[in-house]
Amino acid sequence: MSEILRVNPIACTGRGVCAELLPELITMDPWGYPIVPRAELDDDLLELARKAVAACPVLALTLQRR
């Protein structure tokens, strides 16, 4: 089962925790909001992605099955 990362842009306040925990995938835009790729997650990044999801202070980052 493949999963993708999604950010809820309404909830996101640009704290930047996700980009710190997952620099392999998430970069920041010039305004401090995360750019999250739409691609399916490789298995080796899944665990880190879960940590980033859990660490988001406003619960804006989610993993969605597809």
Place this chain on the structure above:
Amino acid sequence: MTVELVARHPARVARLPRLLAGPDDLRPIGLLEHERLHGPLPLPQRPGRSQRDSAQRRLIELIERSRLTGRGGAGFPTGRKLRSVADAKGRPVVVANGAEGEPASIKDRLLLSRSPHLVLDGISLAALAVKADRAFLVIHQRQRRLGASLEAAAAARTAAGIDPIPIEVVGIPDGYVASEQSAIVQYLNGGPSLPTFSPPRTHERGFDGRPTLVNNVETLAHLALIARHGDRWFRSAGVPGAAGTMLVTVSGAVVRPGVYEVQLGAPIGAALSMAGGLTERPQAILTGGYFGTWLPVDLAWQLPLTHRDFRAVGGALGAGIIVVLPDTSCGLAETARVVRYLATESAGQCGPCVFGLPVLADALADLAYGGRQGSARQAGTLIGLVEGRGACKLPDGATQLVRSALETFATDAAWHEQRGPCYGIDRAPVLDVPGDQADW
């Protein structure tokens, strides 16, 4: 205008107009006149449960066979939407979206003020199809007169015992994004009229947490005619893969700006002919409105009005907006004004939209009015940063418009950067911006 269309499509004998049938003025068509014109609404009177179930099933199958697609812009198959709402868990709700947020479109306003009973018929049919127990007709709050006439129309139907469930007319606040379907649902739920993040999707969890069918009012008006005349009749207008007619709003450099009913698959040029032809040499055509696409005239003229043909040229048919930009206008300045307007219409919820659209508007203004070197490239970079990153489609609408402007007006952009703005920036704008927030 009927004669001309038939002449262009000799193989088809569809009689037009359909939605706009009736006297050639803007007076609202009353209930009696409506029934004389179209026949009574084919709803089972006081049905038993099994009768209602079979009527519901047959209606959804009929709409599926008609291949009607949404006329609000997205073009999603209406039958499939009805079925997914009917099959979802919970008692469904029907919302007719008549709150036209797009400044370049007036077709929903025209339809509602002229043929309210077609839309109200469609709402009742949709409610039957999904077994809804509540139905809303949504317009903008500022449309007081329209609201009063719709309420009167709904009351006349209640008195005549036509609608199985009452149709509630609701006014939503102003704003480009207020008429987005998740914003409407949030407002009906007592919240602010702002778009929400999906999932949950409206058709699964919308009003009151129930499956909610949101349809454009023109879509529902077509439904009212399909229920009367059948799916084959509906498909007798249009082309294979794009059935029926649609309302288009034509403006800009045409003799008679206004709303016209055309067959799907007719070329844009046919709609422009219905509007009396051009008043000036054209430079480009804006299709799809302020979320839309600038196309060069030679490409646009022959382009068939179907979702597929528009997608093939990188555009979107949208809600049928066609604006002709005259040769002496500046497409970059027009785009700059619209992007500034879209930036001010941001709901202010998503960072990339809040911060990205103003700087995108700045880059366009720099290009159009300042001719600053590198501003076109900067706009291109900003497109990549903003696109796909909002909860609603506002940022994507703006980036689509800018991308197509940079392509269609590429020569102008190079001219602006090398030699400064063109004379076109002094011309009165073709694209209206509500309230004219752009203050250069």
